[in-house]
Structure formats: C-alpha cells, structure tokens
Amino acid sequence: xxxxxxxxxxxxxxxxxxxxxxxxxxxxxxxxxxxxxxxxxxxxxxxxxxxxxxxxxxxxxxxxxxxxxxxxxxxxxxxxxxxxxxxxxxxxxxxx
Amino acid sequence: xxxxxxxxxxxxxxxxxxxxxxxxxxxxxxxxxxxxxxxxxxxxxxxxxxxxxxxxxxxxxxxxxxxxxxxxxxxxxxxxxxxxxxxxxxxxxxxxxxxxxxxxxxxxxxxxxxxxxxxxxxxxxxxxxxxxxxxxxxxxxxxxxxxxxxxxxxxxxxxxxxxxxxxxxxxxxxxxxxxxxxxxxxxxxxxxxxxxxxxxxxxxxxxxxxxxxxxxxxxxxxxxxxxxxxxxxxxxxxxxxxxxxxxxxxxxxxxxxxxxxxxxxxxxxxxxxxxxxxxxxxxxxxxxxxxxxxxxxxxxxxxxxxxxxxxxxxxxxxxxxxxxxxxxxxxxxxxxxxxxxxxxxxxxxxxxxxxxxxxxxxxxxxxxxxxxxxxxxxxxxxxxxxxxxxxxxxxxxxxxxxxxxxxxxxxxxxxxxxxxxxxxxxxxxxxxxxxxxxxxxxxxxxxxxxxxxxxxxxxxxxxxxxxxxxxxxxxxxxxxxxxxxxxxxxxxxxxxxxxxxxxxxxxxxxxxxxxxxxxxxxxxxxxxxxxxxxxxxxxxxxxxxxxxxxxxxxxxxxxxxxxxxxxxxxxxxxxxxxxxxxxxxxxxxxxxxxxxxxxxxxxxxxxxxxxxxxxxxxxxxxxx
Numbered sequence: 001x002x003x004x005x006x007x008x009x010x011x012x013x014x015x016x017x018x019x020x021x022x023x024x025x026x027x028x029x030x031x032x033x034x035x036x037x038x039x040x041x042x043x044x045x046x047x048x049x050x051x052x053x054x055x056x057x058x059x060x061x062x063x064x065x066x067x068x069x070x071x072x073x074x075x076x077x078x079x080x081x082x083x084x085x086x087x088x089x090x091x092x093x094x095x096x
Numbered sequence: 097x098x099x100x101x102x103x104x105x106x107x108x109x110x111x112x113x114x115x116x117x118x119x120x121x122x123x124x125x126x127x128x129x130x131x132x133x134x135x136x137x138x139x140x141x142x143x144x145x146x147x148x149x150x151x152x153x154x155x156x157x158x159x160x161x162x163x164x165x166x167x168x169x170x171x172x173x174x175x176x177x178x179x180x181x182x183x184x185x186x187x188x189x190x191x192x193x194x195x196x197x198x199x200x201x202x203x204x205x206x207x208x209x210x211x212x213x214x215x216x217x218x219x220x221x222x223x224x225x226x227x228x229x230x231x232x233x234x235x236x237x238x239x240x241x242x243x244x245x246x247x248x249x250x251x252x253x254x255x256x257x258x259x260x261x262x263x264x265x266x267x268x269x270x271x272x273x274x275x276x277x278x279x280x281x282x283x284x285x286x287x288x289x290x291x292x293x294x295x296x297x298x299x300x301x302x303x304x305x306x307x308x309x310x311x312x313x314x315x316x317x318x319x320x321x322x323x324x325x326x327x328x329x330x331x332x333x334x335x336x337x338x339x340x341x342x343x344x345x346x347x348x349x350x351x352x353x354x355x356x357x358x359x360x361x362x363x364x365x366x367x368x369x370x371x372x373x374x375x376x377x378x379x380x381x382x383x384x385x386x387x388x389x390x391x392x393x394x395x396x397x398x399x400x401x402x403x404x405x406x407x408x409x410x411x412x413x414x415x416x417x418x419x420x421x422x423x424x425x426x427x428x429x430x431x432x433x434x435x436x437x438x439x440x441x442x443x444x445x446x447x448x449x450x451x452x453x454x455x456x457x458x459x460x461x462x463x464x465x466x467x468x469x470x471x472x473x474x475x476x477x478x479x480x481x482x483x484x485x486x487x488x489x490x491x492x493x494x495x496x497x498x499x500x501x502x503x504x505x506x507x508x509x510x511x512x513x514x515x516x517x518x519x520x521x522x523x524x525x526x527x528x529x530x531x532x533x534x535x536x537x538x539x540x541x542x543x544x545x546x547x548x549x550x551x552x553x554x555x556x557x558x559x560x561x562x563x564x565x566x567x568x569x570x571x572x573x574x575x576x577x578x579x580x581x582x583x584x585x586x587x588x589x590x591x592x593x594x595x596x597x598x599x600x601x602x603x604x605x606x607x608x609x610x611x612x613x614x615x616x617x618x619x620x621x622x623x624x625x626x627x628x629x630x631x632x633x634x635x636x637x638x639x640x641x642x643x644x645x646x647x648x649x650x651x652x653x654x655x656x657x658x659x660x661x662x663x664x665x666x667x668x669x670x671x672x673x674x675x676x677x678x679x680x681x682x683x684x685x686x687x688x689x690x691x692x693x694x695x696x697x698x699x700x701x702x703x704x705x706x707x708x709x710x711x712x713x714x715x716x717x718x719x720x
Contacts, residue, residue: 004261007270010378014274015281022260025185030257055182062180068272079276081269086260088269094280 016093018076023047023087030086042078046089050082275374282376285325288673289373289659322624322640322660322672328353328371329668330378336367338663340391341652346399348655349373350380352416353669356388356407364388368404370416371669381416395444397458405439405462411472411479413460428472428479437465437515445521447543461521463531467513469541485541485549487533489514518562520573530573532560538575540587555583555592562606568613576603582618582627598625598636605651615677617660621647624662626674640672 012020012033019034019042027047032039054066069080076093144154168174260266279286287294328351336355344350349372356366366389369379383404391405400417411428428434441463446456460472461484470481489512515534522528527543528550536556539549558579566572571587580600583592601620609615614629618636625636642648642664650663658674 001262004267004270007267007274011270011274011277014277014377017277022257024256024260026187030254030260051182051184058182059179062178068276070276077280079273081273083265083269085256085263086266088266088273090273090277092277092280094283 011090014092016076016095018091018093019089020091021087021089023089025085034091042089042091046078046080046087050080050087054082274378278375278377282326285671286373288323288325289654289657289671291657318676320626320628320638320677321675322626322638323675325659325671325673326376327668327670328369328376328379329666330369332379332382333367333369333667336388336667337647337665338650338667338669339389341650341661341663341669342392342394342402343652343655344394344399345396350416351652351661351669352392352394352402353663354389354392354404355667356390358388358407366406368392368402368414370402381419383414383416385412386410390438390440391442391462393442393444393460395458395460396446397444397456403442403444403460405442405464407438409435409437409439409464409466411435411439411442411460411462413479426474426479428481430478431480433470433481433483434479435462435464435466435468435470439464440515440517441519443519443521445526447526461519461529463516463519465515465517465534467515469516469519469531471543483546484543485531485546487514487516487531487539488512489535515559517559520564523565523567524570530563530565532563532575532577534559536560536577536579538563538585551590553585553590553592555595556581558602561602561604564606564608566608566613567610568608574606574608574616576606576618578602580620582606584629594629594633596627596633598639599623604649607651607653609653610655611658612677617651617653619648619651619662621649624648624651624660624672626660626677628677637677638674 008020011017019032019038021029021034021039021042022031023029023043023046027043029039029043034042049071050066050069053069057064057066066082069082071078071080076091079090079092081088144151284294333353333355336357338353339356339358340354342352344352351371351373352368353371354366354368357364364387366385366387368381368383368385368389370381370383372380385404385406386408387410388407389404390407393403395401395403400415402414402416403411404414405411411434413426415425439462443461444458445461446458460479461469462472462481463469467487468483469485469487470483472479472481474480516531517534518532520530522530529541529543531539531541533539536554536558538553538556538560540551540553541549553575556575556577556579558577560575560577563575564573566574572593573585573587574582575585576582580597580602582596582603584594584596585592599620599622601622603618603620606616606618609617612628616627618625618627622642624638624640624642626638627633628637631637645666646668647665648662649665652661652663653659654661654671658677660672660674661669662672663669
C-alpha cells in the first residue's frame with residue numbers, strides 16, 4: 001500500500017504532470033489531484049471515450065481488449081489506463 | 097361492477113409438510129409433455145398472377161433474389177461476423193440539492209408576542225406558509241435523505257479506492273503509466289540511445305537559441321565527442337559510491353549497479369539497484385545488503401540470478417524476479433571456506449562438462465583480497481567453494497627457486513598470499529584466465545592447474561585495477577593500474593606491446609568496446625577517456641572530464657549501441673553517447689609516433705606494423 005502511494009507521488013512529481021484522476025466503473029472520480037470541476041468533466045467525458053474505444057477494439061476482434069489509450073493534443077497528453085474496475089487518467093504536458 | 101384485484105396478493109402461510117422417510121421412498125410419476133408450438137414470425141408468401149400488371153417487376157425481383165442467394169458465399173457484401181455488445185455498468189444517477197437551512201428570522205415580534213417571521217401575518221398567508229413550509233421540509237427531508245445516500249455512496253467509493261489500490265493490476269497499471277510519462281520526458285535521449293533517426297517536429301515552436309546551435313553543428317568539423325544523455329540516480333543511492341555495474345544477459349535494458357561507501361573502515365550497509373532503461377528516475381528493484389557491495393554479475397544460464405560480492409567477503413545470490421526485498425536465496429555466510437576480505441570481482445562462466453560436453457555448466461568464480469580465487473557451487477543450504485588458485489607473493493617463489501637451504505622457510509609468518517584485485521576469463525577458452533594482483537603482476541592461470549601460474553606478466557609496479565581480454569582480437573588484453581598507466585599485451589609476449597598514459601592519476605577501470613576492435617575506454621578519477629588505436633596511440637580520442645567534486649570510478653559499454661555508462665562517487669550512473677567516432681576498417685594500421693616500449697637496437701629501423709585482415713577475425717601481428 002505504501003509502495004502504491006509512493007509510486008503515485010512519484011508520478012505526480014514528474015516533469016509536466018498536470019493531474020491524476022482515478023475513476024471507478026460508475027464514472028465517479030474517487031481520487032484526484034485536480035479541482036472538482038475539471039475532475040468531473042474529465043471523468044465524464046473520458047468514460048464515454050473509453051467505452052467507445054473499447055467497443056471498437058472488441059468489434060474488430062472479440063478476443064482483443066483495450067489496454068492503454070493515449071490522446072495527444074496540441075497542449076498536452078491524456079493517458080488513460082482502463083480496467084474492469086477503474087480507470088487511471090494522467091494528464092501531462094511533455095514539453096515542460 | 098367487476099372488482100378485479102389482480103395485484104393483491106394475500107399472504108399465505110405456507111404450511112410446511114414434514115418430509116418423512118416413507119415419503120421419500122414413494123414413487124412419484126412425472127409427466128412430460130410438449131408445449132404448443134409458438135410461431136414468432138409468419139409471413140406467408142403471396143401469389144401474383146402472371147397476367148397482372150406488376151408481374152414483370154416482381155419476377156425481376158425474384159430473379160435478383162435468387163441471384164443474391166447464390167452469390168452469397170464469397171461476396172464482399174455479405175459478412176458473417178459475431179459482434180459483442182458491451183453493456184456499460186449501470187449508473188445510478190442522483191440529483192442532489194443543497195439542504196435548505198431554515199433560519200429563524202430574529203425580527204420584531206408582533207402584537208401577540210409571537211416571534212413572527214415577516215411573512216407569516218394573516219391566516220390565509222399562514223396557511224400558504226404552512227403549505228410552503230411543508231413542501232420545503234419535505235424537500236429538505238428528501239434532500240437530507242439524498243445526502244445520506246450520497247454520503248453512503250462516498251463511503252462505498254472509499255472502500256472501492258482501497259480495494260483498487262491494493263490490487264496487483266493497479267500496480268502494474270501504475271508501472272506502465274509511469275513508464276509512459278517518463279517515455280515522454282526522456283524521449284529524445286532514449287531515441288538517441290536506441291539510435292533512432294531524429295525527425296524534427298514541425299509543430300514545435302523553434303526556440304531562438306536552437307537555430308544558432310544548429311548552424312554551429314553544421315559548420316564545425318565533426319570531431320569525436322561524447323554527449324551526456326541522462327543519469328540513473330535516485331535519493332537512495334546519492335552519497336554512496338558506485339562500485340560495479342553489470343548488464344543482464346537476457347534483457348539488455350536491465351542494469352544492476354552496486355553501491356557502497358568505501359573509505360571509512362567501518363562496515364556500512366550496501367545497496368544494489370536494478371535499473372531499467374525505461375525508468376531512469378527510480379530503480380525497478382532495490383536490494384539492501386549487509387555490507388558495501390564490491391562486485392556483481394548476472395548469470396547467463398538463469399538470467400534472473402544476480403551474484404553480489406561484498407566488502408566483508410560474503411557472496412549472495414539474489415533472484416531479481418521477485419519483488420520481495422528479502423529475495424536472497426543463497427548466501428555464502430555459512431560456508432567455512434568463505435572469503436574474509438573484500439570480494440573484488442565475481443564472474444559467472446560457462447565451462448563445458450567434461451563427460452557429456454553437451455550442457456554448459458555455469459559456475460561462479462570469485463577473486464578476493466585474501467589472495468584466493470574460488471569456484472562456488474550450491475550445496476545443501478548455502479554456497480560452498482573450492483579454491484582454484486592461491487596467489488602467492490612473488491618473493492616467496494623466488495626464495496623457493498633459490499635452493500634447498502631455504503626450502504624449509506618457503507612461507508613467511510605473515511600471510512603469504514597477495515590480494516587479487518581482478519580477473520578475466522579468456523573469451524573462447526574458458527579454462528584460462530588472467531589475474532591481476534596487488535603487487536602489480538598479472539598471472540595467466542589455468543583452471544586445471546592450481547599450483548602454478550602458466551605465465552606471469554610484469555610491468556606494473558602498483559596494484560593492477562583491471563585486466564580484460566579483447567572480445568574481438570583473440571590474444572590481446574589490456575591492463576590498467578594505479579601506476580597511472582594502461583598496458584596492452586599480447587598473450588605470448590612477456591613485455592607489453594604498448595603502453596598508454598594520459599594523466600597522472602590512478603586508472604580505475606578499463607573496458608574494450610564490444611563493437612570496434614581498436615577502441616577501448618578508461619576512467620581515471622578525473623575523466624573518461626576513449627582511446628582509438630586506429631587514430632592515435634599517444635592521446636585519447638575523446639576526453640570527458642568529471643563533474644566538479646565527483647570522481648568517476650567505473651565504466652561499462654552498452655552492448656548493441658554506442659553508449660558508455662560511467663559510475664561515479666556520488667551514486668550516479670551517467671550515460672554518454674559516443675558521437676562522430678569514425679573507426680574505419682582500414683586493412684593496414686601504421687602506428688604513428690614512438691611506442692612506449694623498449695626497442696632493441698637492431699630493430700629500430702623497422703616499423704611495427706600490425707595487420708588487420710577482416711573486421712571479424714582480426715590478427716595483431718608484428719614484424720620484427
């Protein structure tokens with residue numbers, strides 16, 4: 001448990017990381033380092049995106065599944081690690 | 097009026113019958129019958145007379161349909177595929193409103209002495225107010241109910257969080273995430289390491305300083321240099337000195353680094369960190385050892401076994417696959433024959449089994465400051481060793497050869513063994529090895545002969561820090577010593593072929609490049625030097641000074657890439673990339689300048705001319 005906390009702290013202190021959000025299956029953010037409004041916005045929008053991405057991957061090959069999703073935009077990069085029970089979302093600005 | 101209460105269910109007390117034995121033995125008949133067929137879809141075909149008006153289009157459509165049915169098999173328009181719809185988790189949507197806080201207005205009391213709020217004045221108004229109050233209170237009750245629900249949900253969320261954080265999958269997911277983030281941060285350096293071509297990002301804003309730099313690069317002649325890529329360091333290792341580094345034999349991205357604090361005589365605990373190239377900020381595994389680590393090596397037969405030699409003489413074998421810190425599974429502390437002095441070097445070497453010759457058995461060899469070279473094997477509860485060689489002091493052997501009168505006094509009272517500092521096995525013949533000693537001698541020994549040295553090479557007069565066979569030239573080896581020199585030897589010559597000095601500092605480590613046969617690297621405390629025998633034997637081709645206040649003390653070449661790792665006394669392992677090192681494969685190398693060896697009179701007119709035949713098979717011959 002302490003190791004997990006340490007890893008989260010390390011991730012947060014990396015260069016350019018703007019926020020970390022952990023969302024449960026229902027779409028409710030359960031741990032976040034951003035403010036409430038952004039967290040709720042990210043959680044809601046990303047939830048839908050991940051569902052769509054996952055069903056895309058599985059429609060092409062039903063034995064496949066989504067393991068990681070990265071959305072690179074002009075200003076930053078959103079990295080999403082989806083799982084059955086949760087999503088882990090990290091927003092990073094790599095050019096910092 | 098028919099009264100129909102279909103939904104009313106009376107509660108019937110079901111009387112439970114006691115099941116008796118006799119009832120169980122009774123034969124009961126069950127009748128199975130078919131239900132009526134239920135037809136779900138029934139579109140009967142319609143008939144149209146041939147003479148009707150729309151007979152023609154109908155017949156055409158029939159033909160088309162028959163055609164379509166026939167060509168269904170291979171046609172691209174008809175795809176037979178299973179599709180799985182994923183139902184997302186059902187979400188409870190709640191509406192939450194802030195609870196209405198009722199505050200009694202401390203205002204004027206009316207004539208009846210009631211504490212009246214401003215708007216409760218007339219009975220009609222009061223009735224209205226009551227209704228409103230009722231609504232509000234119910235709303236507040238409802239909202240408070242919903243609050244409780246929401247609170248309840250947040251409690252669930254907390255327990256969810258705990259469950260999630262403790263699961264293994266989450267830890268793996270964090271690992272991948274951390275590596276992706278670091279991949280973004282270190283992308284240019286890692287791409288340079290992996291020798292990927294660099295493509296300029298057209299979108300990124302061009303910084304004003306960069307333009308000038310690029311012009312400079314284009315203009316200056318490409319001189320060989322090292323470029324610092326990144327450094328492996330973390331707070332655990334800061335302050336300790338890097339004593340040894342080793343690459344994993346199976347996974348070329350995994351590096352084990354041993355740390356220890358040398359200098360003070362008390363035994364401080366040491367540390368081994370296994371770093372992965374994908375994460376230069378935190379090691380993958382951290383192993384704490386009882387005393388300072390002096391040497392390490394990965395096994396080739398079992399790639400997850402790491403042997404660690406320590407300053408107190410003990411050797412431990414760790415399994416780096418397991419995340420558990422106490423993953424040491426064998427230690428030599430129980431062995432009665434163990435080394436009592438620092439183990440300066442360890443090596444896993446494969447030697448063929450003499451009987452079958454099929455399987456290459458790997459054994460662990462060590463050389464320590466107590467003057468013994470031992471071969472270790474796993475016995476029932478630990479490591480056990482047999483001595484391959486004892487490094488006797490050279491003046492003793494002279495006395496021995498002197499005559500029979502001093503035959504009795506062959507061993508002096510003080511220890512007759514001299515500390516061994518380094519060894520290296522021959523790349524093709526694993527039974528022959530070289531040992532460098534404290535006295536400055538290098539002995540060539542064989543595993544089968546534990547009494548005598550095959551040959552002794554004398555040149556250094558200070559402790560030999562490192563000795564290494566060339567991986568590409570078969571009989572050539574290098575040695576470096578605290579007497580500020582590096583010597584290049586050929587196996588059958590008793591005198592070194594070439595000697596190199598560049599600064600007046602002890603040379604701590606020396607390694608051949610795995611790619612180029614004429615290139616080797618050396619670190620003395622103040623700088624990193626890369627020598628290329630093809631271009632100059634007097635000066636190193638590249639010199640990289642150490643950072644201020646830091647001493648470089650170990651060196652490792654990275655396989656399959658042109659990078660060099662340097663460990664220093666501050667616990668950092670810096671990765672440098674060699675750039676613009678043009679090592680041509682010319683077939684003739686003439687040595688420029690005078691070599692540092694004694695040239696007998698009659699040979700002075702001839703040139704020393706080594707010939708290099710092909711890049712793979714390089715011979716280093718001299719014409720006398």
